[in-house]
Amino acid sequence: MEILLERPVLVLNRLWQPVHTCSVRRALKLLCLGHAQVVQTEGESRYQTHDIGSWVEYSGEEPAALAAELIRSVKVVLRIPKIIVLALYDRIPRKEVKFTRQNVFLRDKHTCQYCAKVFPESELNLDHVHPRGKGGATSWENIVTSCIPCNTRKANRLLREAGLRLLNEPRVPKWRPLFGLSEQASDRTWQEFISPDRKKVSMAL
Numbered sequence: 001m002e003i004l005l006e007r008p009v010l011v012l013n014r015l016w017q018p019v020h021t022c023s024v025r026r027a028l029k030l031l032c033l034g035h036a037q038v039v040q041t042e043g044e045s046r047y048q049t050h051d052i053g054s055w056v057e058y059s060g061e062e063p064a065a066l067a068a069e070l071i072r073s074v075k076v077v078l079r080i081p082k083i084i085v086l087a088l089y090d091r092i093p094r095k096e097v098k099f100t101r102q103n104v105f106l107r108d109k110h111t112c113q114y115c116a117k118v119f120p121e122s123e124l125n126l127d128h129v130h131p132r133g134k135g136g137a138t139s140w141e142n143i144v145t146s147c148i149p150c151n152t153r154k155a156n157r158l159l160r161e162a163g164l165r166l167l168n169e170p171r172v173p174k175w176r177p178l179f180g181l182s183e184q185a186s187d188r189t190w191q192e193f194i195s196p197d198r199k200k201v202s203m204a205l
Contacts, residue, residue: 004069004080005023005025005028005071006023006024007024008021008023008187009022009024009026009027009082009083010082010083010187010190010193010194011027011036011083011085011086012039012083012084012085012086013085013089014085014087014088016085016193018190019086019089022084024071024080024081027081027084028071028081030084030086031051031052031081031084034051034052034087035086035087035088036084036087037049037051037084037085038050038055038081038084039082039084039085041083041189042189049085055078055079055081056076056077056078058079059078059079082187082189083189083190083193096172097172097173097174099139099140101126102121103173104140104143104144104145105121105124105145106173107140107145107173108144108145108168110124110145111145111167112124112145112146112147112150112167113127113144113167113170114127114144114147114150114153114167115147115149116167119147124145124146124147125145125147125148126143126144126145126146127143127145127146127151127154128142128143129143129144129159129166130158131156131157131158133156134156134158140170140171140172140173141170141171141172142170143170144166144170150164
């Protein structure tokens with residue numbers, strides 16, 4: 001059950017715009033407090049929203065077919081929510097992506113910024129474009145993903161001294177709801193909110 005409770009849930013604001021993700025545990029707490037409703041993601045009533053009462057009722061309709069997606073207590077069976085919509089919050093939060101080793105790799109798509117090859121995380125390093133020994137800062141704008149051979153080749157030298165060029169200019173990544181979340185962790189039902197079909201949206205308008 002602990003694994004189920006830590007699954008990511010897409011959080012929409014009151015205007016149905018994605019703002020971030022939270023755990024199933026957090027989503028159920030918001031649901032019970034009346035601060036959010038669950039968005040139904042399948043069936044004829046897709047996109048219908050549920051409060052805790054109707055979600056309990058809906059969860060009990062076909063429990064046998066969804067055994068792996070259910071949380072059970074002594075009295076209640078609940079489906080795992082995939083998307084929730086907040087009752088009051090209507091803003092898109094302004095957030096900064098935390099500067100971490102893993103997030104630099106994610107920004108650069110696990111690609112060495114010198115040789116343009118993709119590597120597993122265990123074979124990557126962080127490199128100061130302008131060497132730290134020459135006053136280079138440890139920041140988004142001066143750190144890039146580098147494979148070990150390129151990192152060794154560059155050493156404590158400037159790009160021109162090492163005969164290297166950058167694949168991309170390092171920048172602060174723009175925050176988005178799924179930054180740092182692996183594709184495997186995201187759910188297919190989120191796609192229409194994260195990357196909506198503009199043709200369908202235009203037709204709907």
